[in-house]
Amino acid sequence: MIILLAPQQLLPDHGVLKSLHIKKEAGKIDYEILSFSEREAKTTFDALPAAARKLLPRFGEKGISELKDTIRRKYSARTSRPDFDVFYRQAALRALHELFVGLKPYTGQVKWYHRVKQQDHNYKTAPCRFSEAKPLLQFDVIREEGRLNIRVQVKLAGQALADGRSAREGGNTRPLADFRRYHFLLELDNNYFLLGYRDFLLLEWLEKNPPSLYGDDPAAFTHHVLARLEESHSVNRNNLMEEDRVDALPVNRLLLSELNGAFLLLTPQWIYDDFLAEGPFTATLEINRGGRTYIIRRNKQAEEDFQALLRSLHPAFEKQSNGYFYLSFADAQKKQWFLKTYHRLQEQDIELTGMDMLQHFRYSPHKAQTQAALEEGDGELLTMTLEVSFGKEKISLGTLQKTLMAGQRAVLLKGHTLGILSDEWLTQYATLIRHGKISGSKLLVPRWMALTRGGESPETEIFKPVLKAGWWEKWEYWQERQEPLYPPPAGMQAALRPYQQKGYEWLLLLAETGAGACLADDMGLGKTLQTIAFLLKRLEQDASARHLVVCPASLIYNWQQELEKFAPGINSLAYHGASRTASGPEGAPAQVLITSYGTLRSDEELLAGISFDTVVIDESHHIKNPDALVTRAVNRLQAAARITLSGTPVMNNTFDLYSQLHFLVPGMFGSREFFRKQYANPIDRDRDEEKTNALRKLTAPFILRRTKEQVAPELPEKTETVLWCNMGPGQREQYETIKSAIRSSIFLEIKQQGIGKSKLAIIQGITRLRQACNSPLLLPAEDRINGDSIKTEMLMEELCNDLKDRKVLVFSQFSSMLHLLSDACRQRGIDHYHFDGSTPSRERMEMVNKFQDESNPVNVFLISLMAGNTGLNLTAASYIFLFDPWWNTAVQEQAVDRSHRIGQTRKVFAYKMVCRDSIEEKIIGMQQQKKQLAGDLIGEGDGFVKQLSLEDLEYLLA
Structure with missing residues (x-):
C-alpha cells in the first residue's frame, strides 16, 4: 500500500498521485505504477478509512478529466472572462489543494514514495514521507547589501523527518530557501509539507513582487510589502525600520x-x-x-x-x-x-x-446658517460674535469647536437629528473656530488670521476694520503686478534686483498690518540686503526709532559691514563682548544694534526692557526649540515689526516652524500641543495632504521663499561631485584596526546598557572612524600606526597643480584637521587664510574681505564647516572642497552657497572628499534613506545621528 507522489506534475497533467506496486522476483525489483480508480482504491488501499478511499480516485485519470470539465464549465459561465490559462491554473491548483487537505489526516497510514526529475533529466524514485504537520510561514525584515528585503522562514511542528531526525535538530524554524517548493507542497530531506492555501498565494505574490524592488525606500517598502504581509502574518522588523x-x-x-x-x-x-x-x-x-x-x-x-x-x-x-x-x-x-x-x-x-x-438618525433638512461680526479690532486678539444655527436651533461655539477638533462634521440636534457642516462652511469657518479661543458666546481670534482670509473670501468684509484703509488693494497690486509698489529707500547704496524689490515691499506690507515676516529665500539671494532696505525705509519714517538684529556671533561684523556698505547713513553698533557699554544697550547711541544669541541670553533683562521698532532674527532656526533659553529671550523682546531670516526654517520636521511662527504672529498657531496635533504630527507622520495644504495656506502670507532657479537664472551652473579617495595600505590598516576595536566595544556596551544609554559612545566611535578617514594624525598618539592621509595628498596635489591659480574654499568639521591642512600648505609654500570657531568675528571679516579682493594672490581659504557655513560672501572662490562630509546635508549646502550666490560669475565646482569602503561612503548612502521633506521648507538635521538603530550601526561598522 504505497502512494507515489510526483510533485512536478501538479500542473502539467495533474498526475500528482498514483498507486505504486513494488515486485521483487529473482533478486530484481520492478515497479508498477497505476492510475487511481475506485477499484484500485478499494482493493489495494482497503485498510484506509472510507473517506480516504473516496478521495484517491479523484487523483486518477477519470477524476482529473472531470476536474478539467468542471473548470471549463465555470469559465464558460462567467460574464467577464479573464485569460483562460490564468483562470485554469488558479482553479486547478485550488481544487488539488482541497484534495490534499482532505487526504492529509490519513497520510501517516500509508507508505510514500516520490518520483522527482533530477538535473540530469533522469527521474529518481525513493521513499519519502508526507507529514501531517502544518508548516507556518514567518517573515523577517533583513538588510542585504544596504537594501531592505524579506527573509521567509518555515516553522515546522517538530515531527520526525524521514531520516529519523527531528525538525528541531536543525532548528524548529528553517529558511524557505532550504526547501524545494512545488506550488503548495514543500519538500525538505524527503519530507513533504502542505502549505495553507493563503500562505501559498502569499509566496506566489512575493515571487511576482520582489521586496528588494523597494529596498532603498523604507516608506515604499512598508506600504507595498509590509502592509501586504501584515494583513495575515506578524513580521519581525528586527529594528531595521524607523522606531519611536x-x-x-x-x-x-x-x-x-x-x-x-x-x-x-x-x-x-x-x-x-x-x-x-x-x-x-x-x-x-x-x-x-x-x-x-x-x-x-x-x-x-x-x-x-x-x-x-x-x-x-x-x-x-x-x-x-x-x-x-x-x-x-x-x-x-x-x-x-x-x-x-x-x-x-x-x-x-x-x-x-x-x-x-x-x-x-435623520439628517436635518436645514443648512448651517452663520452670522459673524467683528466687535473689537484692536490688539492681538479680535473679538467676534459667531452664531451658527440649523433652523431655529443655535449651536454653541464650544460644541462646534469640539466637533471640529475631533475631525467630525455633524452635530446632534435636539430632535435627535444630525446637522451637517458642508464643505463650503468648513472652508469658511472651520480654521477660525479651531484656532480661536471661546469666551462665553464670543470667539477670540488672532488678528493675523485676517491675512489668511484672501481678498475675495466672504469674511473679508468682517476683517476690513483690522487692516488699514487701502491695504488689500496694495496687497493685490503687489501679487499681480511687476511695477514697484514702493520706491526704494533714498539712502540705499545698491540697486535692488526685481525679486529683492518684491521682498522689500512684502516686508513693508506685513509691517503695516503688525504681522511678522519670515524671509526664507535660498541662501545667496540677498536676504540681508532686502532687510537693510526695510530698516532704512523705517528709519526714513522715524529717524529716532531703534532696531535690533540678533544673529550668530560669527555674523555680527558681517552685518555691520553690510550696513556700512549699503546704508552708510545708518548708525549701527555691534553690541557684543567687550564692546558693550557700561550703561547697557539703553545707553548705546545707535539706530541699529547688532548682537549675538549668546549676548541676548546674558543681557536678556536689559534688551527685553527696550521698545524696538524692528527686531530681526537672523538664522532663525536657532530658535526652533520652544524650550530653549534663547527662544524664551527672543520672545520677550518688544517690537512693532518682527522679521526672521533663514534659508532653512525647517531643519528636522514641521514642528521646527512653531517657535518661529509664534515669534512672528504670537498666538495664531495656538499652543505647541495644538500645533503638534493639528499640523506637525499629521504632516510628518501621516503625510496628510489636507493638513499640509491647510498649513501652507495659513503660513503663506507670512513666509516668502524663492529659490535660485526661480529668481536668479543668471547664476552660473553649480556642479557637485564625489571625489573618491582610496586609502593606502598603511591608512587602511589603521582604519580597520580602529573599526574592529570600536565595533567590539560599542556592541558590548549596547548589550550591557542598551542603545539609548550608549549614544555618546556611538557618536565618539563614529567620530574616530571619520578622523581615521581624514588623517590618522587626528587620533591619539598611542593609537597611531602611521600618519598617511590620502585626502591630504589628493587635496595638496589639486592645490599645487590644477588649482594653483584658482580661488578655493576648503571646509572641515574638525578644527584640528584644518591645522593639519594649514601645516601641509605651509610645507608646500601655499599661502592661505584659516579660521574656525575660535577666531574672533572681526578677524574673520578681515580675512573674507582680503580673500574677496581679486588682486590678492592668496587663493586658499581653510574654514570650519560650522563656523563658516552661514552669512559669508565668498564669491571670489569657484572651487569648494568638503573635506569630511557629514550627516547634515543642509549645513553642507549652506557652506557651498558661500560661493554659489548672487555676485558669482563663474561656474562653481563642489567636491565631497569620501574614502572608499569606509564609514563615509555608507553615510552618503544613508543620507538618501533618512531624508525627509515637508513642503519646500524641510532640510536635514543632526537628529539623524540620535535616531540610529542597531541595524544602522551594524551597517556602518560592517
Whole structure:
C-alpha cells in the first residue's frame, strides 16, 4: 500500500498521485505504477478509512478529466472572462489543494514514495514521507547589501523527518530557501509539507513582487510589502525600520456606530499623541506609519477610568463587559438620554466621533446658517460674535469647536437629528473656530488670521476694520503686478534686483498690518540686503526709532559691514563682548544694534526692557526649540515689526516652524500641543495632504521663499561631485584596526546598557572612524600606526597643480584637521587664510574681505564647516572642497552657497572628499534613506545621528 507522489506534475497533467506496486522476483525489483480508480482504491488501499478511499480516485485519470470539465464549465459561465490559462491554473491548483487537505489526516497510514526529475533529466524514485504537520510561514525584515528585503522562514511542528531526525535538530524554524517548493507542497530531506492555501498565494505574490524592488525606500517598502504581509502574518522588523516610543497621557474618545441596525454602539478609544488605541488592554501597542515603527505605551489606569465613566452613563452598561457598550435606539432616545449624554461627554472634553456615519438618525433638512461680526479690532486678539444655527436651533461655539477638533462634521440636534457642516462652511469657518479661543458666546481670534482670509473670501468684509484703509488693494497690486509698489529707500547704496524689490515691499506690507515676516529665500539671494532696505525705509519714517538684529556671533561684523556698505547713513553698533557699554544697550547711541544669541541670553533683562521698532532674527532656526533659553529671550523682546531670516526654517520636521511662527504672529498657531496635533504630527507622520495644504495656506502670507532657479537664472551652473579617495595600505590598516576595536566595544556596551544609554559612545566611535578617514594624525598618539592621509595628498596635489591659480574654499568639521591642512600648505609654500570657531568675528571679516579682493594672490581659504557655513560672501572662490562630509546635508549646502550666490560669475565646482569602503561612503548612502521633506521648507538635521538603530550601526561598522 504505497502512494507515489510526483510533485512536478501538479500542473502539467495533474498526475500528482498514483498507486505504486513494488515486485521483487529473482533478486530484481520492478515497479508498477497505476492510475487511481475506485477499484484500485478499494482493493489495494482497503485498510484506509472510507473517506480516504473516496478521495484517491479523484487523483486518477477519470477524476482529473472531470476536474478539467468542471473548470471549463465555470469559465464558460462567467460574464467577464479573464485569460483562460490564468483562470485554469488558479482553479486547478485550488481544487488539488482541497484534495490534499482532505487526504492529509490519513497520510501517516500509508507508505510514500516520490518520483522527482533530477538535473540530469533522469527521474529518481525513493521513499519519502508526507507529514501531517502544518508548516507556518514567518517573515523577517533583513538588510542585504544596504537594501531592505524579506527573509521567509518555515516553522515546522517538530515531527520526525524521514531520516529519523527531528525538525528541531536543525532548528524548529528553517529558511524557505532550504526547501524545494512545488506550488503548495514543500519538500525538505524527503519530507513533504502542505502549505495553507493563503500562505501559498502569499509566496506566489512575493515571487511576482520582489521586496528588494523597494529596498532603498523604507516608506515604499512598508506600504507595498509590509502592509501586504501584515494583513495575515506578524513580521519581525528586527529594528531595521524607523522606531519611536510614545509615552503620553491618552485623550479619551468615543466612537459611535450602529449594531444590526437596532442598537447604538459606544466603543471607547484612546488617542496617544495622535495614535489610536482600542480593544483589550495591552501594555504596549505597535503601529507602523510611513516606514517608521511607533511603540505606544498604554496607560491602564486612565483607560479603566474612562471605561468606568462610560459604565456609569446607563444602568444597562453595568452588565456589559465586552469592552464596548450598546443600547437600543428606543432606550437611547428615552428622556433625551442620548442628547444629554452627548453634551455631558463634550463638557468633559471627550472627543465624539462617528456621528456623521449613523444611519438611524435623520439628517436635518436645514443648512448651517452663520452670522459673524467683528466687535473689537484692536490688539492681538479680535473679538467676534459667531452664531451658527440649523433652523431655529443655535449651536454653541464650544460644541462646534469640539466637533471640529475631533475631525467630525455633524452635530446632534435636539430632535435627535444630525446637522451637517458642508464643505463650503468648513472652508469658511472651520480654521477660525479651531484656532480661536471661546469666551462665553464670543470667539477670540488672532488678528493675523485676517491675512489668511484672501481678498475675495466672504469674511473679508468682517476683517476690513483690522487692516488699514487701502491695504488689500496694495496687497493685490503687489501679487499681480511687476511695477514697484514702493520706491526704494533714498539712502540705499545698491540697486535692488526685481525679486529683492518684491521682498522689500512684502516686508513693508506685513509691517503695516503688525504681522511678522519670515524671509526664507535660498541662501545667496540677498536676504540681508532686502532687510537693510526695510530698516532704512523705517528709519526714513522715524529717524529716532531703534532696531535690533540678533544673529550668530560669527555674523555680527558681517552685518555691520553690510550696513556700512549699503546704508552708510545708518548708525549701527555691534553690541557684543567687550564692546558693550557700561550703561547697557539703553545707553548705546545707535539706530541699529547688532548682537549675538549668546549676548541676548546674558543681557536678556536689559534688551527685553527696550521698545524696538524692528527686531530681526537672523538664522532663525536657532530658535526652533520652544524650550530653549534663547527662544524664551527672543520672545520677550518688544517690537512693532518682527522679521526672521533663514534659508532653512525647517531643519528636522514641521514642528521646527512653531517657535518661529509664534515669534512672528504670537498666538495664531495656538499652543505647541495644538500645533503638534493639528499640523506637525499629521504632516510628518501621516503625510496628510489636507493638513499640509491647510498649513501652507495659513503660513503663506507670512513666509516668502524663492529659490535660485526661480529668481536668479543668471547664476552660473553649480556642479557637485564625489571625489573618491582610496586609502593606502598603511591608512587602511589603521582604519580597520580602529573599526574592529570600536565595533567590539560599542556592541558590548549596547548589550550591557542598551542603545539609548550608549549614544555618546556611538557618536565618539563614529567620530574616530571619520578622523581615521581624514588623517590618522587626528587620533591619539598611542593609537597611531602611521600618519598617511590620502585626502591630504589628493587635496595638496589639486592645490599645487590644477588649482594653483584658482580661488578655493576648503571646509572641515574638525578644527584640528584644518591645522593639519594649514601645516601641509605651509610645507608646500601655499599661502592661505584659516579660521574656525575660535577666531574672533572681526578677524574673520578681515580675512573674507582680503580673500574677496581679486588682486590678492592668496587663493586658499581653510574654514570650519560650522563656523563658516552661514552669512559669508565668498564669491571670489569657484572651487569648494568638503573635506569630511557629514550627516547634515543642509549645513553642507549652506557652506557651498558661500560661493554659489548672487555676485558669482563663474561656474562653481563642489567636491565631497569620501574614502572608499569606509564609514563615509555608507553615510552618503544613508543620507538618501533618512531624508525627509515637508513642503519646500524641510532640510536635514543632526537628529539623524540620535535616531540610529542597531541595524544602522551594524551597517556602518560592517
